[in-house]
Amino acid sequence: MRIILISLFFAGYCAAQTATNLPPFEFTSLPVLIENNENYRIIWSTTQFGSAKVVVKQKDGSQKAFSDAVDGVGDFQTRIHRVDVPKALLEAEGASYCVSSLRTVDTSRYGYKMGEEIVSAPHSVKVNRSKDDIAFLTISDVQGGAKLARTVLDRVDEPYNFVLLLGDYSNDYNSADDYIEPLLCLAYQASKGAIPCLYVSGNHEIKGTWSRLTNKIFPTPSPDEQRYFTYSFGPLFITALFFGDDHSDDMPRYSGLSEFDAYKDREYTWLVNDVLPKQEWKNFRYNIAVTHIPLIRADNDLTVTHFCNECNKTHGYKLPEFAKVFNETIKPQVMVSGHTHQAQLVTDPSLSFPNLQTGGHQGRTKFYYTSLVRFVNDTISYTVYDSTGKKTTYPIAPRK
Numbered sequence: 001m002r003i004i005l006i007s008l009f010f011a012g013y014c015a016a017q018t019a020t021n022l023p024p025f026e027f028t029s030l031p032v033l034i035e036n037n038e039n040y041r042i043i044w045s046t047t048q049f050g051s052a053k054v055v056v057k058q059k060d061g062s063q064k065a066f067s068d069a070v071d072g073v074g075d076f077q078t079r080i081h082r083v084d085v086p087k088a089l090l091e092a093e094g095a096s097y098c099v100s101s102l103r104t105v106d107t108s109r110y111g112y113k114m115g116e117e118i119v120s121a122p123h124s125v126k127v128n129r130s131k132d133d134i135a136f137l138t139i140s141d142v143q144g145g146a147k148l149a150r151t152v153l154d155r156v157d158e159p160y161n162f163v164l165l166l167g168d169y170s171n172d173y174n175s176a177d178d179y180i181e182p183l184l185c186l187a188y189q190a191s192k193g194a195i196p197c198l199y200v201s202g203n204h205e206i207k208g209t210w211s212r213l214t215n216k217i218f219p220t221p222s223p224d225e226q227r228y229f230t231y232s233f234g235p236l237f238i239t240a241l242f243f244g245d246d247h248s249d250d251m252p253r254y255s256g257l258s259e260f261d262a263y264k265d266r267e268y269t270w271l272v273n274d275v276l277p278k279q280e281w282k283n284f285r286y287n288i289a290v291t292h293i294p295l296i297r298a299d300n301d302l303t304v305t306h307f308c309n310e311c312n313k314t315h316g317y318k319l320p321e322f323a324k325v326f327n328e329t330i331k332p333q334v335m336v337s338g339h340t341h342q343a344q345l346v347t348d349p350s351l352s353f354p355n356l357q358t359g360g361h362q363g364r365t366k367f368y369y370t371s372l373v374r375f376v377n378d379t380i381s382y383t384v385y386d387s388t389g390k391k392t393t394y395p396i397a398p399r400k
């Protein structure tokens, strides 16, 4: 009897502690719209585990709620929340949306005990897919430089239609924190939950214990959830490719778990059998390629001939074939890339189009670039903002 009474006392004490000493439950990042086919994936984060709901309100006052339930069950053990909502509802004239989360208090019994609810301010989606004059802002290669990147984004003084998330926000992805400040907070700062973000994976996205989850959180417009896809925005056609890491599959640190040669085989088959026959790029005024790792490097050495000392071999499996498809068939006007942590226009005799390398950090807390790429009147311009406060614009004459 005495043991039971002591157990009951401690159970009651712990319950009281749980109820009164809970840490703050707040938003750590506000909603970001990720392009996901006919939906936007709306992503936000909270300080503690919680649930996810999006309520869309139409001009006539009607409302519709969406959750993150999969097979009937909502997620309550996450700090990163994601809900898919049809674009048509969010883009309707006069529509607005709020995101909300309930704090997860107790999951140790049958059912769930949820706590207080936090609700965002209303946001409105304002997407302008104009016939000409399209621009996007790039954010990539943050990797410890989020605070500096934030100051650079504050200085962007030209409008843009969407945000191109070009990969490498953390060195490794091992917890929710690796996504929140360097990716979600920056993406919200640049998009305000009002314009879409297009996600293109970097090579660091495949590193860390959450690496398989990264692709589940951040979708692409690919209908079969691949990291390679085509995408159009007004007069702009994008072919986005993903080359895995810039090392070989047999690098010792991968312990035989990396299979990007096989991945690139499937990607190449998709490019040749699906993209090329449709020739969709011919229907658009502007035609660009987007890749995190460029087909050429800052030092003008082709990636395909890059020698990796750690692997003790050259790498770049399949990349010459991809370059050949771009050179001879798709013929993009420009290739936009990250990875090199440079902001510059690079040309290489082996490629028939220039490569915009759009920025990132150099020394994390010391220097950061971000770029704005604009397409208007058959001209491409490229504006680089850096952390010294400098803004430089370069015109690029597109290939006819």
Ligand SMILES: [Fe+2]
Residues within 6 Å of the ligand: 168, 202, 203, 204, 292, 338, 339, 340
């Ligand atoms: Fe990279």
